[in-house]
Amino acid sequence: MNKKTALVTGASRGIGKAIATLFAENGYNVLINYNNSEQEALDLYNELKSRGFSVDTYKADVSKKEEVNLMVNYCIGQFEGIDVLVNNAGISKTNLFTDISYEEWDEVISTNLNSVFYVTKKALQYMIPQMSGKIINISSIWGMVGGSYEVHYSTSKAAIIGMSKALAKELGPSNIQVNCIAPGVIQTDMLDNIEDYALEALRQETPLMRLGTAEDIANCALFLASDKSNFITGQVISPNGGFVIV
Numbered sequence: 001m002n003k004k005t006a007l008v009t010g011a012s013r014g015i016g017k018a019i020a021t022l023f024a025e026n027g028y029n030v031l032i033n034y035n036n037s038e039q040e041a042l043d044l045y046n047e048l049k050s051r052g053f054s055v056d057t058y059k060a061d062v063s064k065k066e067e068v069n070l071m072v073n074y075c076i077g078q079f080e081g082i083d084v085l086v087n088n089a090g091i092s093k094t095n096l097f098t099d100i101s102y103e104e105w106d107e108v109i110s111t112n113l114n115s116v117f118y119v120t121k122k123a124l125q126y127m128i129p130q131m132s133g134k135i136i137n138i139s140s141i142w143g144m145v146g147g148s149y150e151v152h153y154s155t156s157k158a159a160i161i162g163m164s165k166a167l168a169k170e171l172g173p174s175n176i177q178v179n180c181i182a183p184g185v186i187q188t189d190m191l192d193n194i195e196d197y198a199l200e201a202l203r204q205e206t207p208l209m210r211l212g213t214a215e216d217i218a219n220c221a222l223f224l225a226s227d228k229s230n231f232i233t234g235q236v237i238s239p240n241g242g243f244v245i246v
């Protein structure tokens with residue numbers, strides 16, 4: 001049985017929930033981070049606990065470093081370590097660049113990008129001395145190719161790729177792998193404000209002729225967390241059905 005511990009941010013729903021579930025099913029201790037969606041986090045906790053899995057929840061706003069530091073300490077206290085960190089929490093806003101307010105810019109950058117710095121920095125206090133760890137950062141295809149009407153989102157997701165590549169070089173000698181997953185269009189609540197006709201157009205532009213599921217991303221994360229990916233670091237894997245091929 002796998003006794004490793006994974007911390008998944010923003011895990012109460014969507015992609016994070018699928019990752020937390022798949023990791024629990026594969027024997028990881030899982031700390032489910034959530035911020036506002038307490039009921040969804042509790043529902044997931046109860047479901048996974050009832051199936052006999054080793055999980056816990058922790059409420060923290062990942063854009064606040066003090067809360068992040070307490071969360072990582074809690075993870076160490078509960079599960080005696082941290083082996084895998086999945087920086088998944090994120091928000092998406094749609095706006096013309098010239099209409100993005102300073103507040104909206106700060107909110108997107110602090111939630112999507114500063115959070116990755118905070119959680120990773122704290123987790124490394126434990127990973128570096130143990131000389132092992134897997135860091136999986138959830139970026140986006142829009143961080144690879146740019147998305148109009150979401151320059152702040154695209155900027156945050158592109159920066160995550162840059163951070164991951166640079167960090168992979170720095171952490172290689174400590175046997176810590178850092179990789180990015182850059183999902184394509186994935187059917188989660190994040191797409192709620194996109195009209196059905198627009199989603200259908202995206203589907204038709206996708207060579208595999210479907211949008212992605214949260215499970216498509218979770219499968220990729222499980223591979224990157226496992227020993228089967230031990231020689232992979234600093235890479236961007238993009239499960240996107242062929243929508244973006246670079």
Ligand code: NAD
Pocket residue numbers: 009010011012013014015016033034035036037060061062063088089090091092111138139140141182183184185186187188189190191
């Ligand atoms: P989602 O909105 O369902 O999930 C996002 C999660 O992050 C939610 O649980 C939310 O509560 C949490 N979160 C937001 N701000 C937080 C904060 N400050 N502290 C803690 N948790 C916070 O969306 P999703 O589609 O599951 O997105 C997950 C990740 O995948 C995001 O980083 C998103 O940018 C990325 N992504 C999604 C898609 C897509 O098409 N759905 C595509 C590419 C990348």
